[in-house]
Amino acid sequence: MSNRYARIRDELDRAESADPSAALEHLRIVLEEVxxxxxxxxxxxxxxxxxxxxxxxxxxxxTENAVGPxxxxxxxxxxxxxxxKRVTAKEIQRARYDKKSGAPAAGIKGNVPAAPSTTTSKPMRFKPRRNT
Incomplete structure (x- = not known):
């Protein structure tokens, strides 16, 4: 059994033997742990x-919508x-794939910081293909 289960049991025991005002703190810890x-x-x-x-x-x-966050x-x-700050079926598929292949968590584009650019280039400009 995990240490977490022992902490939950311990806090429940403390809440049971405490007066109502003190029990609130213990019950709040239980809620967070659970x-x-x-x-x-x-x-x-x-x-x-x-x-x-x-x-x-x-x-x-x-509900299904409550699970993602x-x-x-x-x-x-x-x-x-x-x-x-949500996980959808698409991200879960990726996590399953990474786990099966033994790859580290790859994450998604929005969460992986971009590599710093070593070259400085001018911004791209639009050039019309024709003069007409």
Whole structure:
């Protein structure tokens, strides 16, 4: 079992024995931990077990639209997140391919910084093909 599960159990035990005002802090920690754990399990489900976004969301009690942003926050799929901080089926396919081929997370164009240019060139100009 993961350390995360032990922390959740520990915080629940503390919340159960605390007065209501103190229990709120412990329960908030539980919510955050469970949310992160759910996101990571969603990522594993769609990449490792090839569940669709809809199927994974349904199993987690989420709509298909709620799954993409959650996946984008996970370490597994963050490199594939689009600029709007979502992961779609297209990015998941890429992550599956990269995992199967053993390639490191390639990410998408919007997330990979461009290599610095070593040459300075003039901007391109439009030149008409004909004078007429």
């Amino acid at each position: 949310s992160e754990l759910l996101d990571e399990q969603l990522a594993h489900a769609v990449v490792d077990y090839e569940l669709s976004l809809r199927a994974a969301g349904a199993k987690a009690g989420l 959650r996946l984008a926050r996970t370490p597994m799929l963050a490199p594939y997140a689009r600029p709007d």
